[in-house]
Amino acid sequence: MVTGPVNLLHMNPDILRHIGLCIGNFKELVHFVSCSKLIQNYFDNQFFINYADNLYTKEFWYRARQRPIVKSKPLKSRYCELIRIEKFQTYVEKKTCRWDIEEFYNYWKIYDGHI
16 A cells, blocks of 8 residues: 555556556646656657547548648657647637547548548
């Protein structure tokens, strides 16, 4: 039984990654991961692929990969893609409200010239 504060640096990395997957708000996950350099090392691109699949679905990322590279300008990692989406969502929130997945799909159809 734990009687005092828990030091995240002493936790098993698998437990930290599991906790990370349970954080549904990407901004909060970024704060959690930023606790220390050691903790950051536990959260690799594979973690962010799994996290992104949970946040936006595998279908979303599949469709994103199918977009023309010249239009979508893919980034080097899923973490960077999530940062870009979060910045966009923050911008959109100031005007109306966050986009759901269908709104991304509709935008891509128009922007990529598929309608």
